[in-house]
Amino acid sequence: MRVLSGIQSSGKLHLGNYLGALKQHVELQHGNKCFFFIANYHALTTVQDAERQRMLTRDVALDYLALGLDPHQAALFRQSDVPDVCELTWILSTVTGRGLLERAHSYKDKISKGIAPSMGLMCYPILMAADILIYDSDIVPVGRDQVQHIEMAQDMAGYFNNTYNCEALKRPEPRLNEAFIVPGIDGQKMSKSYGNTIDLFDSPKAVRKRIMSIKTDSTPVEAPKHPEQCNVFAILKLMASPEEVEEIAAAYRKGGLGYGTVKKRVVELFEEHFGPARERRAELAADPDLVEDVLVDGAKRARAAAAQVMARVRDACGLMTARG
Numbered sequence: 001m002r003v004l005s006g007i008q009s010s011g012k013l014h015l016g017n018y019l020g021a022l023k024q025h026v027e028l029q030h031g032n033k034c035f036f037f038i039a040n041y042h043a044l045t046t047v048q049d050a051e052r053q054r055m056l057t058r059d060v061a062l063d064y065l066a067l068g069l070d071p072h073q074a075a076l077f078r079q080s081d082v083p084d085v086c087e088l089t090w091i092l093s094t095v096t097g098r099g100l101l102e103r104a105h106s107y108k109d110k111i112s113k114g115i116a117p118s119m120g121l122m123c124y125p126i127l128m129a130a131d132i133l134i135y136d137s138d139i140v141p142v143g144r145d146q147v148q149h150i151e152m153a154q155d156m157a158g159y160f161n162n163t164y165n166c167e168a169l170k171r172p173e174p175r176l177n178e179a180f181i182v183p184g185i186d187g188q189k190m191s192k193s194y195g196n197t198i199d200l201f202d203s204p205k206a207v208r209k210r211i212m213s214i215k216t217d218s219t220p221v222e223a224p225k226h227p228e229q230c231n232v233f234a235i236l237k238l239m240a241s242p243e244e245v246e247e248i249a250a251a252y253r254k255g256g257l258g259y260g261t262v263k264k265r266v267v268e269l270f271e272e273h274f275g276p277a278r279e280r281r282a283e284l285a286a287d288p289d290l291v292e293d294v295l296v297d298g299a300k301r302a303r304a305a306a307a308q309v310m311a312r313v314r315d316a317c318g319l320m321t322a323r324g
């Protein structure tokens with residue numbers, strides 16, 4: 001299977017990004033042909049400062065490597081190192097109706113949060129479709145909020161193939177983790193733009209502070225509690241073993257368990273999961289060439305795969321002859 005996914009370089013990665021997306025990426029690298037990229041063209045819709053853009057791009061690459069992505073298995077690269085995606089974006093835009101883009105939830109959400117409605121923001125799903133279709137991707141592992149974008153990529157592949165009566169573009173399928181939507185410390189979806197994240201590579205002290213500030217109700221320690229209605233339990237559930245989850249759920253119902261105690265357990269679980277990755281990240285960051293070497297090599301592999309699809313696409317719509 002060809003697996004492809006991208007993460008924007010628009011901020012620090014958090015627990016939602018890991019459980020919704022990156023965890024699947026790292027698991028899928030074995031036994032599949034994987035392409036993972038840092039969506040820096042997409043990030044330009046929100047980050048418009050060159051130094052910050054460069055820093056965030058390097059950060060996402062380091063995060064991926066620290067979390068176990070093996071660049072020999074999977075190609076890890078910068079989106080902008082395969083500029084062919086911009087050509088495919090244009091071609092797809094000529095077969096896609098405006099109505100499809102106007103229905104995008106993510107566009108509507110971003111506008112409602114005050115992000116300026118640039119053409120880039122509106123065309124975001126076309127660039128994303130190009131990202132997916134240019135590598136002949138079979139599956140696209142993402143969090144639930146991205147599913148509509150993948151369905152749009154399916155639509156766009158169909159529009160192109162129908163318009164030119166060809167099979168140049170392959171239909172991709174989304175793949176979701178069991179952690180559909182990871183809640184933030186306020187119980188809403190965890191997201192950079194809601195300020196409710198637990199960042200993966202913050203210092204132990206900062207992580208602890210965030211976890212201890214997860215919003216809870218004022219039920220006293222002795223009283224029985226509903227685990228399903230508790231933000232701390234929702235996050236614990238994503239990291240603890242099924243046996244421990246059951247045990248803690250029973251203790252909630254019985255009463256006598258304080259939210260503070262559960263939060264402390266979440267801190268421990270977080271450190272068990274991410275403590276070693278934090279150390280690995282510090283080691284990787286000490287090598288000034290490593291990230292660039294990985295990204296340059298990944299881009300070479302990605303460009304070779306993209307060139308094949310672009311040859312089919314350009315041929316299908318008459319931008320070049322079958323002889324090239």
Ligand code: ADP
Pocket residue numbers: 007008016017018019020021022141142143144145146179180181182183189190191192193
């Ligand atoms: P954010 O909402 O913080 O800006 P992104 O849009 O950059 O995150 O998401 C990158 C990847 O992480 C996507 O595949 C997305 O679906 C996934 N993701 C983000 N937040 C969550 C969450 N709270 N739960 C599950 N997956 C998430």
Ligand code: TRP
Pocket residue numbers: 004005006007008039042127128131132140142146149
């Ligand atoms: N839009 C995705 C996000 O915000 C990032 C992304 C860009 C992506 N291109 C992609 C994800 C292609 C999967 C496939 O998370």
